[in-house]
Amino acid sequence: MTDVAGVFPSDTHRRVLGHLSVPDDDYGWTVEQLVDRMQQDRSTSFTNPDQLVPYLLELRELGDAQEVHRERGMCWQMTPEGFARLTGEAVERPKKQKPVEIVLEPQAKRRWFAKKER
Amino acid sequence: MSGTFSNYMETHVLDGVTGKVTTTPFVSPVYLCLCTTVPDSSKTGATIVEATYTGYARQSLAAAAWNSASSGGAGAASSTSNNGTITFAACTGGSSTIIGWALCDSATTGAGNMILWGSCTSTVISTTQTPATVASGGISITLI
Numbered sequence: 001m002t003d004v005a006g007v008f009p010s011d012t013h014r015r016v017l018g019h020l021s022v023p024d025d026d027y028g029w030t031v032e033q034l035v036d037r038m039q040q041d042r043s044t045s046f047t048n049p050d051q052l053v054p055y056l057l058e059l060r061e062l063g064d065a066q067e068v069h070r071e072r073g074m075c076w077q078m079t080p081e082g083f084a085r086l087t088g089e090a091v092e093r094p095k096k097q098k099p100v101e102i103v104l105e106p107q108a109k110r111r112w113f114a115k116k117e118r
Numbered sequence: 119m120s121g122t123f124s125n126y127m128e129t130h131v132l133d134g135v136t137g138k139v140t141t142t143p144f145v146s147p148v149y150l151c152l153c154t155t156v157p158d159s160s161k162t163g164a165t166i167v168e169a170t171y172t173g174y175a176r177q178s179l180a181a182a183a184w185n186s187a188s189s190g191g192a193g194a195a196s197s198t199s200n201n202g203t204i205t206f207a208a209c210t211g212g213s214s215t216i217i218g219w220a221l222c223d224s225a226t227t228g229a230g231n232m233i234l235w236g237s238c239t240s241t242v243i244s245t246t247q248t249p250a251t252v253a254s255g256g257i258s259i260t261l262i
Contacts, residue, residue: 003240004215004240004241004242005213005215005240005242007215011240014215014240015156015217015240018154018155018156018218019156021158022155022167027160037158040237041156041237042237043237043239043240078155083155086154086155086215087154087170089212089213090213090214090215090242090244092242093242093244093245093246093247094246094247096246097245097246097247097248098247099247099248099249099250099251100241100242100243100247100248100251101241101250101251101252101256102216102219102239102241102251102252102256103238103241103253103256104219104238104256104257104258105236105237105238105239
């Protein structure tokens with residue numbers, strides 16, 4: 001699926017980057033923690049690190065993500081450049097004005113207590 | 119990403135049921151925030167990354183905007199949801215791509231406590247993709 005804003009190679013790249021800690025955070029997520037965090041994201045379908053790592057490496061290649069040493073070990077975090085691209089302007093916008101519905105993901109209905117990121 | 123209570127809410131609920139805290143964090147209205155990164159439980163209303171398009175403001179959700187919680191019965195979850203369409207203020211400039219959301223206890227962007235958070239499908243809000251709405255029942259909160 002293409003990135004709706006036309007900024008990243010795909011929607012999955014946007015979402016992987018969007019799950020990383022921001023540059024000002026003093027923590028990051030290990031690959032295993034990211035898989036766990038993203039398994040609950042209905043817009044992606046990662047079930048193991050082998051599926052996720054290629055996206056992280058590509059985001060690093062693009063300058064949007066980086067590996068940093070944190071208390072948890074080697075973790076992934078956004079770069080300032082990646083943060084700016086993620087939160088910046090959309091490239092693609094339709095010309096005709098219309099309302100836009102935000103769809104909260106269905107599985108958000110389920111795990112308020114059952115799941116907590118580690 | 120499933121919706122998740124923030125650390126703030128978790129600790130207050132736990133201290134509430136044991137009586138260690140008798141003043142509650144339960145406030146009305148609460149405010150729906152649109153985020154361009156996906157929050158995590160450690161975030162606050164000051165540290166979530168919100169939309170920056172011109173006209174963006176947190177959307178107030180008073181008690182009347184929610185259905186009363188219903189019991190799911192034996193073996194099923196109890197839940198609540200919003201009972202009408204939520205419409206944000208129109209975007210009059212710039213754009214933001216929304217991938218996350220949060221409920222906070224302050225109307226002021228960049229302030230307050232985060233109560234809940236989750237993700238949503240990637241959605242661009244711009245001067246041609248406005249106003250942003252969330253359908254009736256779009257926020258469904260369930261306790262298992």
